[in-house]
Amino acid sequence: MADSSAPPSSWAGILLRLLIPCGILAAGWYGFQLLADKIEKPKRPEAKKVLLRSRVEEINLVDYPVVIKTHAVVQPHNLVTLTSQVSGTVAHISPAFEVGAYFNQGDVLVEIDPSDYETALAIAESELDAAKSELKLARLVEERKLRLVESNAVSQGEVETASASREQSEANVSLAETKVQQAKLNLKRTKILAPFDGRVMSKLIGIGQLAGTNSPLGDVFAIDYVEVRLPISGEQREFLDLPEFSDDAELMVHFRDGILSSDKFAWSGKIVRTEGVLDENSRDLFAIARIDDPFGRKSEKPPLRIGQPVIASIEGRVLHDVIALPRSAVRQLDQVVLVHRQEKTLLPMKIDALWADAENVIVSAASIPQGMLLATTPMPFTPKGAKIEIIPPATQGISIAGSTTQDADKSTTN
Incomplete structure (x- = not known):
């Protein structure tokens, strides 16, 4: 317990010891304030108002012809495996029976050694001559018996026997004639003929090789026309009038090379029928298109290869009084941005497409409000009702110091 009777000088000493450090701190703070520069806080710039800008296009009613595009492979309409109907050694192969070679209907493509069949024909003809001689003799005997039976020189039984012999000889002649015809047919079959105008796809035989009955000799296909099996989806079928019967109108089809992107190679064809059965996996309907003269032998067009x-591009129905929106102006497949013609404000909206292809999205006229323009410039955000500045169409010439190149040329000339 502090002594209340302590002298005043002790209290003054204590107070002095406390004031000295406080004064030092106060002097230091004051000096720091005098020496330190005041940091001025920069004023925040006023926020700039960003005005959206976009190019626009007019929205007009049009009649839009639908064109269905699909991919397929060229196929022969008639692919045949040639076989031999007789057996024997291959004696000759035509130069037209090489892979890729052309041939005409009736050309001899392969020939089997005919020696055995010529011998067989000679034997059959000899047997026919013998049978004819026997028939001649049997007829003479029958006629003689018939004369003698009138004078009772021979019995009726002998006459009947002579008639039976004549009938047997006639049957032998018919049989011999059939053998001759068969021998001639076998000899004819030693020459394998082209069944149509065509081209060789594969060759499976060589000279000196033994060909058996029904042995495959090679594959050939007709070249008068080819077929293309076109898959048509359910959505595409709504815009096509595909032929179902033989008297239905044919659809025009234009073909381009699926390997080369150039439009230089093009062919025209017609859809002549449909398969009538949906594919089990894709539910597509296959339409059969026909292309005449695919190898350009008459038209001198570039050849269309099998397997190419x-x-x-199929010509479909025409959509009347619709709006064709550029594909680039449609965002997220079903969204467009419209601009009010007078107020210059935005109106984003969803659309329901009637048809869409790589270039355009087709919508009904009732789905777009009247008096609107179509914004075609991509914008990061498109709030409804926001003001927009319309970018004018690009002028001709390149701008130089506020004037076009045409103006600069004029000033240079002056």
Whole structure:
């Protein structure tokens, strides 16, 4: 317990010891304030108002012809495996029976050694001559018996026996004639003829090789026309009038090479029928298109190869009084941005497409409000009702110091 009777000088000492450090701190703070520069906080710039800008296009009613595009592969309409109907050694092969070679109907493509069949024909003809001689003799005997039976020189039984012998000889002649015809047919079959105008796909036989009955000799296909099997989806079928019967109108089809992107190679064809059965996996309907003279032998067009992939463009129905929106102006597949013509404000909206292809999205006229323009410039955000600045169409010439190159040329000339 502090002594209350302590002298005043002790209290003054204590107070002095406390004031000295406080004064030092106060002097230091004051000096720091005098020496330190005041940090001025920069004023925040006023927020700039960002005005959206976009190019626009007019929205007009049009009649839009639908074109269905699909991919397929060229196929022969008639592919045949040639076989031999007789056996024997291959004696000759035509130069037209090489892979890729052309041939005409009736050309001899392969020939089997005919020696055995010529001998067989000679034997059959000899047997026919013998049978004819026997028939001649049997008829003479029958006639003689018939004369003698009138005078009772021979019995009726002998006459009947003579008639039976004549009938047997006639049967032998018919049989011999059939053998001759068969021998001639076998000899004819030693020459394998082209069944149509065509081209060789594969060759499976060589000279000196033994060909048996029904042995495959090679594959050939007709070249008068080819077929293309076109898959048509359910959505595409709504815009096509595919022929179902033989008297239905044919659809025009244009083909481009599916390998080369150039439009230089093009062919025209017609859809002549449909398969009538949906594919089990894709539920597509296959339409059969026909292309005449695919190898350009008459038209001098570039050849269309078997197995070649093609891109088909089919002429479909015409959509009347619709709006064709550029594909680039449609965002997220079903969204467009419209601009009010007078107020210059945005109106984003969803659309329900009637048809869409790589270039355009087709919508009904009732789905777009009247008095609107179509915004075609991509914008990061499109709030409804926001003001927009319309970018004018690009002028001709390149801008130089506020004037076009045409103006600069004029000033240079002056």
